[in-house]
Amino acid sequence: MAQIRISPLVPLQPLLPLFHRLNREHFGGALTLEGQPLSSVRWSDGRMSRTAGYYKRGPGVGNGRGSEIVLSRPLLEPLPQEAIESTLCHEMIHAWVDLILQRRESHGPLFRARMATINAAQDRFQVSVRHRYPVPARPPRWCAVCPSCGSRYPYRRRITNAACRRCCDLHHGGRWHASCLLQFEAWT
Ligand SMILES: [Zn+2]
Numbered sequence: 739m740a741q742i743r744i745s746p747l748v749p750l751q752p753l754l755p756l757f758h759r760l761n762r763e764h765f766g767g768a769l770t771l772e773g774q775p776l777s778s779v780r781w782s783d784g785r786m787s788r789t790a791g792y793y794k795r796g797p798g799v800g801n802g803r804g805s806e807i808v809l810s811r812p813l814l815e816p817l818p819q820e821a822i823e824s825t826l827c828h829e830m831i832h833a834w835v836d837l838i839l840q841r842r843e844s845h846g847p848l849f850r851a852r853m854a855t856i857n858a859a860q861d862r863f864q865v866s867v868r869h870r871y872p873v874p875a876r877p878p879r880w881c882a883v884c885p886s887c888g889s890r891y892p893y894r895r896r897i898t899n900a901a902c903r904r905c906c907d908l909h910h911g912g913r914w915h916a917s918c919l920l921q922f923e924a925w926t
């Protein structure tokens with residue numbers, strides 16, 4: 739039987755460097771204070787599958803920070819980088835209208851004006867009022883877990899003899915090794 743080595747999915751990139759870059763390029767650095775984001779920024783868990791991202795403010799939100807930006811791991815993970823940038827930037831416009839301009843609007847004129855400016859300023863990604871990403875019919879059904887390093891990988895179906903590439907590289911000279919066999923659990 740084929741022995742497969744699987745690389746950790748790359749798209750779960752840390753969001754903070756991206757946040758800082760977008761903040762610099764499109765918000766004049768307004769969304770940080772002394773180098774810290776005004777709002778917490780994080781990936782969702784595996785269940786957030788109705789929307790690509792959201793911005794929320796309220797007491798206790800974002801580990802006490804008072805506001806947070808959350809991006810959907812299951813929706814954005816399989817999509818290209820530009821989808822992550824566009825979604826993060828969309829939510830950062832919400833944070834900017836709310837925290838900096840201190841105006842209560844959703845996709846109103848302030849939001850749209852800033853969106854148009856950002857879209858005109860670069861062509862790496864385009865921000866839209868609605869996140870237009872295909873919502874998968876269903877979230878992944880399986881989670882493959884590496885018994886050695888604990889890495890988790892979402893899967894639509896089970897794969898036999900799949901080993902964690904990272905651990906094969908680290909501990910077994912890059913060769914497939916049974917001790918790195920991924921174990922499939924139901925996705926939660
Ligand atoms: Zn929005």
Ligand SMILES: [Zn+2]
Pocket residue numbers: 884885886887888889902903904905906918
């Ligand atoms: Zn591993």
